[in-house]
Amino acid sequence: MKTIIKLFVLFQVGLLMGQDIDNFNHLTNTNSIKTFANYDTTIKGSPYIQDDYERGSISNFKDVILSIKYNGYGDYMEVLRNGKVQYFLPSKEYPYEVQLLGSSKLYKAFQFRKKKEVVYGFFRLLTINQKSNLLIREEVSKTEAVKPKTGYSTYTPAKFKRESDAFFINFDGSDLAQEVPRRKKDFIKLFGDAAKDVDSYIKKEKLNIKKERDLLRILSFYNQL
Numbered sequence: 673m674k675t676i677i678k679l680f681v682l683f684q685v686g687l688l689m690g691q692d693i694d695n696f697n698h699l700t701n702t703n704s705i706k707t708f709a710n711y712d713t714t715i716k717g718s719p720y721i722q723d724d725y726e727r728g729s730i731s732n733f734k735d736v737i738l739s740i741k742y743n744g745y746g747d748y749m750e751v752l753r754n755g756k757v758q759y760f761l762p763s764k765e766y767p768y769e770v771q772l773l774g775s776s777k778l779y780k781a782f783q784f785r786k787k788k789e790v791v792y793g794f795f796r797l798l799t800i801n802q803k804s805n806l807l808i809r810e811e812v813s814k815t816e817a818v819k820p821k822t823g824y825s826t827y828t829p830a831k832f833k834r835e836s837d838a839f840f841i842n843f844d845g846s847d848l849a850q851e852v853p854r855r856k857k858d859f860i861k862l863f864g865d866a867a868k869d870v871d872s873y874i875k876k877e878k879l880n881i882k883k884e885r886d887l888l889r890i891l892s893f894y895n896q897l
Contacts (some may be wrong), residue, residue, distance in 0.1 A: 715831035719745035720773065721810050725752055730760070731769040739870035742779065744812035745832060747793050749779070762792040764847060768822060770794070779832060782807065782842060795849055798888065803895045805841040806887055807849050839887055856881055866897050 725739035729881040739752035749770055760770070762781030770779040778797045783790060797809040813835055818828040839851040841862060853859045856874070859868045859881050873879075873893050879886040 715830045717816065717834060718835075719743050719812050719814075719832050721812070721834075722772075725750075726772045726774040727772060728772045728774075728897055731771070733768075736769075740770060742770075742772075742794065742810070744810050744834070745814060747811075749794070762794045764792060764824050766848065769797075781847075782840070784809070784849040784851070785842065792865075795842075798884070799891065801845075802891070805842045805846060805890055806884075807842055809838040809840055809849075809851075811835045811838075836895045839884070841891070852881060852887065854882075862895055866894060869897060 689785075721742045721744045723741070725741050728740035730738070735805055741750050741752055742748075747762060751758045751760055760766075761770075764781075764783070767781060771777075772779075778800065779794045780797055781792050782795050783792055786793070793794060793809070794846065795809055798806040798808060812833075813833050813862075815831055815833060819828040820827050842849050843854060843862075850862060853862075860871045860874070863870045866877040870890060870893070874881070877886075877889065879890060881887060881890070
């Protein structure tokens with residue numbers, strides 16, 4: 673049976689200076705409320721990137737230790753505090769970083785193209801505060817249930833599926849995340865005037881733009897130009 677959950681858009685701007693606890697409590701009071709249909713509990717699999725809550729913090733409120741987990745299907749952070757679950761949605765207005773202490777994962781919202789739309793979503797940061805930074809987009813998709821069409825076919829339940837991670841690059845401190853193209857010639861175009869230098873470095877070092885460690889090396893080279 674489907675239930676309805678209310679996703680409260682947390683963390684409003686316009687805070688009074690003071691202790692982090694007081695500020696955090698102030699942030700949970702908002703007039704912006706969105707209602708979404710929650711997923712059916714009979715769906716197989718999990719919508720979460722990690723099923724268990726982790727101790728974590730949100731930038732600007734680092735002294736407030738929270739229990740957090742990332743819902744990769746809904747693309748929001750579930751925040752458990754004082755026995756209540758609240759929801760932190762990715763947005764331009766609230767560009768806070770979410771640090772998960774157990775797994776050492778760091779998340780932040782960026783603008784990116786999803787199909788034909790430009791939207792905001794959470795990305796995991798592999799590097800930070802550089803001229804270019806490598807990001808990972810973690811997603812969970814859902815396949816719908818398939819009802820039997822004949823007496824000989826079987827029912828296939830709906831299920832969540834953890835998709836393969838996708839690499840993105842963020843340049844020059846903007847809020848835009850650009851997906852790493854599959855073709856190298858499209859990839860090097862991302863670097864503008866430095867494209868030739870990056871291309872030569874890739875060839876010299878025999879790097880593969882589909883591998884995380886090689887992408888980190890390429891961006892490290894570019895950041896030093």
